[in-house]
Amino acid sequence: xxxxxxxxxxxxxxxxxxxxxxxxxxxxxxxxxxxxxxxxxxxxxxxxxxxxxxxxxxxxxxxxxxxxxxxxxxxxxxxxxxxxxxxxxxxxxxxxxxxxxxxxxxxxxxxxxxxxxxxxxxxxxxx
Amino acid sequence: xxxxxxxxxxxxxxxxxxxxxxxxxxxxxxxxxxxxxxxxxxxxxxxxxxxxxxxxxxxxxxxxxxxxxxxxxxxxxxxxxxxxxxxxxxxxxxxxxxxxxxxxxxxxxxxxxxxxxxxxxxxxxxxxxxxxxxxxxx
Numbered sequence: 001x002x003x004x005x006x007x008x009x010x011x012x013x014x015x016x017x018x019x020x021x022x023x024x025x026x027x028x029x030x031x032x033x034x035x036x037x038x039x040x041x042x043x044x045x046x047x048x049x050x051x052x053x054x055x056x057x058x059x060x061x062x063x064x065x066x067x068x069x070x071x072x073x074x075x076x077x078x079x080x081x082x083x084x085x086x087x088x089x090x091x092x093x094x095x096x097x098x099x100x101x102x103x104x105x106x107x108x109x110x111x112x113x114x115x116x117x118x119x120x121x122x123x124x125x126x127x
Numbered sequence: 128x129x130x131x132x133x134x135x136x137x138x139x140x141x142x143x144x145x146x147x148x149x150x151x152x153x154x155x156x157x158x159x160x161x162x163x164x165x166x167x168x169x170x171x172x173x174x175x176x177x178x179x180x181x182x183x184x185x186x187x188x189x190x191x192x193x194x195x196x197x198x199x200x201x202x203x204x205x206x207x208x209x210x211x212x213x214x215x216x217x218x219x220x221x222x223x224x225x226x227x228x229x230x231x232x233x234x235x236x237x238x239x240x241x242x243x244x245x246x247x248x249x250x251x252x253x254x255x256x257x258x259x260x261x262x263x264x265x
Contacts, residue, residue, distance in 0.1 A: 004140045028226060031219050038216055049261040053186045080169040087162055116176040119183035
């Protein structure tokens with residue numbers, strides 16, 4: 001049988017760094033978590049569509065809403081960071097641009113999560 | 128002999144044709160749509176966080192956010208994101224079944240693909256009808 005590997009590939013022969021499995025698992029676990037959370041979130045938004053500011057704030061103030069919203073944001077931004085990383089790894093060529101774009105995407109996910117978390121906490125723990 | 132030619136001669140490695148050679152198929156279209164909707168949803172989280180910050184800031188900021196979301200451009204964006212969310216959710220469940228080793232028969236792959244398309248469109252329409260009904264615009 002023909003060996004299709006390059007000479008360099010044969011010489012290295014070390015295989016992967018084996019970090020892909022953790023990434024793959026986290027992507028799936030957050031996906032599973034997001035199924036019920038997203039259904040709950042869409043249903044809740046629809047239920048509060050007619051509400052005014054006071055109604056929306058009262059809903060966000062409830063402990064259950066706060067817990068589920070923080071869980072939603074956490075799973076969502078983790079899932080988004082992992083997904084964006086894969087897309088950028090596939091389409092951005094050149095190591096410097098790839099690294100910079102992934103760091104930027106992950107930084108944005110972290111920043112947006114923190115902003116949302118602080119906003120939710122302010123509402124939940126206000127008066 | 129340039130570098131590419133020498134590499135070919137050295138490895139005799141078979142090359143797969145480029146993407147544009149292939150006829151568009153449901154499977155490949157849904158695959159790329161999963162990525163596109165995923166990226167679109169990641170961008171959409173900005174609006175969600177903005178809405179939460181507005182709610183935390185006070186009635187004035189909240190009214191501004193609600194005004195934007197309620198405008199025709201806000202509703203159009205929401206329609207796109209609603210479809211993206213339902214498609215990514217349904218097709219993501221399809222992916223989870225594949226990850227469990229289920230549904231790889233060609234017939235099943237097409238059946239689940241069309242199911243995802245119909246479900247995503249139906250859920251989007253149902254949500255918007257429910258939304259307009261809740262707003263009393265229907």
